Amino acid sequence: MSYTPNTFASLATWLNTPKGFLITMLGVAAVLVALGFFTSTMTIAWRELKRHFRSLPSYLVLAMFLLYQGVVFFMLIHLLNTPNAEPSPPMRWFFGGVIWFYPLFVFVVSILTCQLLATEQRERTIEPLMTAPVRESEVVLGKFIGTMGFFMFMWAWTIVYIVILKYAGGGQQINPGPIMASYVGTMLISGLGVALGLFFSSITRDIILSLAATFISLFLAFIAKLLMVFDVVKTQGDKPGKFMGIVSSEWVVKLLEHTMIIDFMDDFSQGIVDSRNVIYLLSGTALCLFAAVRVLQLRKWR
Amino acid sequence: MSNSEVIRIEGLTKEYPETVAVDRISFSVSRGEVVGFLGPNGAGKTTTLKMLTCFMPATSGNATVAGFDIATQSLQVRRSIGYLPEHNAIYDEMRVAEYLRFRAALKKVPWRKRGEYVDEAIHMCGLKEVAQRVVGQLSKGYRQRVGLADTVVSKPPVLILDEPTSGMDPGQIVEVRELIRHLGKENTVLLSTHHLPEVEHICDRVVIIDRGRIVLDATLAEIRKSPEGKKRSLEEVFLDVTETPSSFWHPEVEEPEEEPEEEPKEKPKETPEEKPEKAPGKEPKEEPEVEPEAEKDENGDGDGDAEEDRS
Numbered sequence: 001m002s003y004t005p006n007t008f009a010s011l012a013t014w015l016n017t018p019k020g021f022l023i024t025m026l027g028v029a030a031v032l033v034a035l036g037f038f039t040s041t042m043t044i045a046w047r048e049l050k051r052h053f054r055s056l057p058s059y060l061v062l063a064m065f066l067l068y069q070g071v072v073f074f075m076l077i078h079l080l081n082t083p084n085a086e087p088s089p090p091m092r093w094f095f096g097g098v099i100w101f102y103p104l105f106v107f108v109v110s111i112l113t114c115q116l117l118a119t120e121q122r123e124r125t126i127e128p129l130m131t132a133p134v135r136e137s138e139v140v141l142g143k144f145i146g147t148m149g150f151f152m153f154m155w156a157w158t159i160v161y162i163v164i165l166k167y168a169g170g171g172q173q174i175n176p177g178p179i180m181a182s183y184v185g186t187m188l189i190s191g192l193g194v195a196l197g198l199f200f201s202s203i204t205r206d207i208i209l210s211l212a213a214t215f216i217s218l219f220l221a222f223i224a225k226l227l228m229v230f231d232v233v234k235t236q237g238d239k240p241g242k243f244m245g246i247v248s249s250e251w252v253v254k255l256l257e258h259t260m261i262i263d264f265m266d267d268f269s270q271g272i273v274d275s276r277n278v279i280y281l282l283s284g285t286a287l288c289l290f291a292a293v294r295v296l297q298l299r300k301w302r
Numbered sequence: 303m304s305n306s307e308v309i310r311i312e313g314l315t316k317e318y319p320e321t322v323a324v325d326r327i328s329f330s331v332s333r334g335e336v337v338g339f340l341g342p343n344g345a346g347k348t349t350t351l352k353m354l355t356c357f358m359p360a361t362s363g364n365a366t367v368a369g370f371d372i373a374t375q376s377l378q379v380r381r382s383i384g385y386l387p388e389h390n391a392i393y394d395e396m397r398v399a400e401y402l403r404f405r406a407a408l409k410k411v412p413w414r415k416r417g418e419y420v421d422e423a424i425h426m427c428g429l430k431e432v433a434q435r436v437v438g439q440l441s442k443g444y445r446q447r448v449g450l451a452d453t454v455v456s457k458p459p460v461l462i463l464d465e466p467t468s469g470m471d472p473g474q475i476v477e478v479r480e481l482i483r484h485l486g487k488e489n490t491v492l493l494s495t496h497h498l499p500e501v502e503h504i505c506d507r508v509v510i511i512d513r514g515r516i517v518l519d520a521t522l523a524e525i526r527k528s529p530e531g532k533k534r535s536l537e538e539v540f541l542d543v544t545e546t547p548s549s550f551w552h553p554e555v556e557e558p559e560e561e562p563e564e565e566p567k568e569k570p571k572e573t574p575e576e577k578p579e580k581a582p583g584k585e586p587k588e589e590p591e592v593e594p595e596a597e598k599d600e601n602g603d604g605d606g607d608a609e610e611d612r613s
Binding site: 044047125 | 352355356357358359377378380381383385387389391392393395396404405407408409410449452
């Protein structure tokens with residue numbers, strides 16, 4: 001197998017088939033189980049997942065999420081049922097509709113992640129935790145996996161919508177590929193968000209500060225998107241064609257196009273698992289987790 | 303190092319930008335010993351224990367716990383200790399048995415033995431009736447017992463307890479004392495506390511630390527018999543060796559001028575490796591300083607002088 005863009009493209013198409021997707025998921029599950037046998041990571045992850053199911057904020061987030069998604073789904077079906085609507089698969093719009101999905105995402109991520117390490121440091125439970133024979137990386141990874149577990153639980157409820165479409169959709173064909181790609185994309189983007197929140201949670205012991213930092217940084221991406229949508233970037237600045245009078249606005253637009261996680265969902269919802277996007281998201285996640293581990297280790301140099 | 307030394311501390315130091323919290327302390331704890339680690343508030347007890355449990359690195363000096371170096375073999379050290387922190391923080395949302403199971407898993411107790419170990423810890427610490435209660439709802443005494451159960455759940459050879467009886471009522475204190483005495487039969491225990499009667503009941507040996515330095519390291523028997531043959535309580539000794547301004551709290555007790563006379567006679571016996579009382583600054587040359595200071599102590603104005611100089 002040669003190392004060409006083709007390899008990635010074929011990998012992406014393979015991932016996109018139900019079989020490839022299932023095999024990948026099984027592989028991921030196997031890795032997680034192996035982690036559980038060999039390290040404390042899964043112990044911490046399991047405890048974190050249980051904590052989510054015992055905390056009020058998590059239930060509020062869950063309720064808010066389901067209500068919001070339900071309303072979006074209802075409105076989508078309603079719109080697509082108007083006489084002059086083009087026939088198109090509803091789930092493509094359900095996942096691809098950035099403007100609907102993203103504000104909720106910002107809230108959900110920042111509320112679910114703000115507590116993870118900030119509370120540990122404030123309540124000093126970090127002391128018994130770190131004097132047990134566990135590494136900082138195991139703590140961070142465990143918390144990440146536990147929170148992702150809660151995200152999966154949250155999103156699992158949206159499968160109900162697909163069931164509704166299948167049995168009450170008037171015989172409309174449902175294409176599993178794009179839907180699976182959408183879920184993969186959702187999880188990848190959530191992963192980046194959770195890792196970012198985990199990082200902000202590690203640098204402070206104040207929950208509100210951690211929440212605000214995550215919220216603002218994720219919201220900035222939304223604002224950047226708005227700038228793009230309304231073409232503000234190109235018209236900004238003293239000189240024409242210069243963003244803030246410094247860099248070429250073309251350049252800024254290009255940068256935003258390639259790095260904006262908001263736009264990734266558009267691809268995923270059409271069934272396109274672009275390896276560039278996947279690698280971008282995964283490496284961003286890894287970077288945030290690594291930074292969080294380093295911040296936890298900082299305690300040793302104070 | 304000899305095999306019987308489970309904890310060995312050599313010149314352990316913790317410096318902060320403004321202060322020196324722990325200043326070149328050295329002592330060791332042998333296998334099966336129960337050692338009381340005493341000192342006034344802010345003397346550096348908790349800092350020392352945090353360094354021993356690898357929660358905090360030392361600025362200099364080294365220490366071994368169960369034969370592992372705290373700086374380089376942190377995971378092995380943490381595997382062989384059970385540590386009760388000063389602020390006994392427990393996840394409030396978990397149930398007692400569940401929490402202990404979680405801790406046992408973290409401490410790498412094999413999966414098959416976890417249930418058994420947790421049951422033993424629950425039984426040992428008298429948590430049977432609250433095993434299914436949520437930790438957040440427990441009284442402080444019970445919380446403390448959960449913390450103790452956590453320290454013993456993996457059956458570590460070394461127990462490091464930071465004020466195990468704080469916040470307990472007298473009845474509970476007696477229970478915990480019995481528990482620690484029981485644990486001390488098989489384990490090595492390093493116990494920090496303010497509660498002196500507790501030490502007199504449980505410990506074999508006492509290490510007193512004051513302003514980051516060890517001022518006394520002796521067995522209880524050595525402390526009890528004074529040279530004149532009259533019995534001395536631990537409290538008297540404690541007040542003698544630490545620089546508690548007793549005259550400030552009890553204006554009628556103004557005898558620090560008299561006491562140095564009887565102190566120096568036994569001091570050399572008790573603290574052979576005693577550090578200099580007063581080291582002005584952290585000058586690199588330590589050796590020359592030690593001797594004049596030691597001489598001073600023998601001359602009988604070690605403590606008295608140091609106190610006067612400071613105040």
